[in-house]
Amino acid sequence: MRIPIVAGNWKMYKTEEEAFALASDLKRRLKDVFGVKVILCPPFTSLFSVRKAMEGSSILLGAQNMHWEEKGAFTGEISPPMLLTAGCKYVILGHSERRMYFSETDEFVNAKLKSALKFGLSPIVCVGEKLDQREANKTEQVIERQMDGAFKGLDAQQAAATIVAYEPVWAIGTGKTATPGQANDVHLLIRKLLGSRFGKDCAERINILYGGSVKPENSGELLGMPEIDGALVGGASLDAESFEKIVMSAVRS
Numbered sequence: 511m512r513i514p515i516v517a518g519n520w521k522m523y524k525t526e527e528e529a530f531a532l533a534s535d536l537k538r539r540l541k542d543v544f545g546v547k548v549i550l551c552p553p554f555t556s557l558f559s560v561r562k563a564m565e566g567s568s569i570l571l572g573a574q575n576m577h578w579e580e581k582g583a584f585t586g587e588i589s590p591p592m593l594l595t596a597g598c599k600y601v602i603l604g605h606s607e608r609r610m611y612f613s614e615t616d617e618f619v620n621a622k623l624k625s626a627l628k629f630g631l632s633p634i635v636c637v638g639e640k641l642d643q644r645e646a647n648k649t650e651q652v653i654e655r656q657m658d659g660a661f662k663g664l665d666a667q668q669a670a671a672t673i674v675a676y677e678p679v680w681a682i683g684t685g686k687t688a689t690p691g692q693a694n695d696v697h698l699l700i701r702k703l704l705g706s707r708f709g710k711d712c713a714e715r716i717n718i719l720y721g722g723s724v725k726p727e728n729s730g731e732l733l734g735m736p737e738i739d740g741a742l743v744g745g746a747s748l749d750a751e752s753f754e755k756i757v758m759s760a761v762r763s
């Protein structure tokens with residue numbers, strides 16, 4: 511049985527002070543919530559203060575990106591050991607905004623994924639099709655390419671240590687959400703792909719999260735689908751009350 515995961519991707523929002531306040535509020539609101547893993551992914555500059563705010567709670571810390579090298583002359587980049595020192599256990603990789611605005615390719619995602627696993631960070635690997643690709647019936651093809659690109663060279667044990675997030679690009683930050691059926695179908699496809707590459711046991715252990723305009727109004731239905739093991743939440747994770755409601759809807763009765 512996979513424990514549901516709700517991760518908040520704060521993107522480039524919240525100064526250090528604001529991040530501390532939001533994390534403190536969430537710690538208070540979520541203190542009695544069990545049966546769901548909650549991960550906060552603030553900007554790099556707020557990792558330490560969010561960690562401080564969450565001390566003594568079961569909320570976990572993640573980053574939004576990293577470089578694959580341990581260290582080096584890579585101005586502006588952050589390495590896996592730096593994230594570990596900041597208290598991160600998770601890292602989002604291959605987010606569509608990274609792919610779209612920073613030209614991240616499947617090869618980059620693969621290098622980052624291998625590096626995260628090597629250093630003991632749990633990667634949240636994002637895949638998802640654009641609107642024109644969905645309209646041209648290319649969703650399966652795109653997902654298969656992104657999954658194979660990201661997971662290239664991994665063995666089953668490594669694959670089992672990952673989390674996948676299906677985020678249709680057309681649903682991110684747009685207010686448009688995939689229907690629970692549309693999302694579940696792609697989650698099923700992802701699990702089948704994982705099963706054919708790494709075996710059924712491995713595929714059954716991997717949490718596949720849905721992301722794309724998840725909000726309190728739709729989270730119950732989405733998270734109630736059999737193949738949806740949690741949510742990666744952008745906009746609605748910036749508001750404590752909304753995020754709390756989404757987390758609550760992930761708790762299985």
Ligand code: PEP
Binds near residue numbers: 519681
């Ligand atoms: C995201 O950034 O991963 C995301 C899903 O954003 P939003 O919830 O705002 O669509």
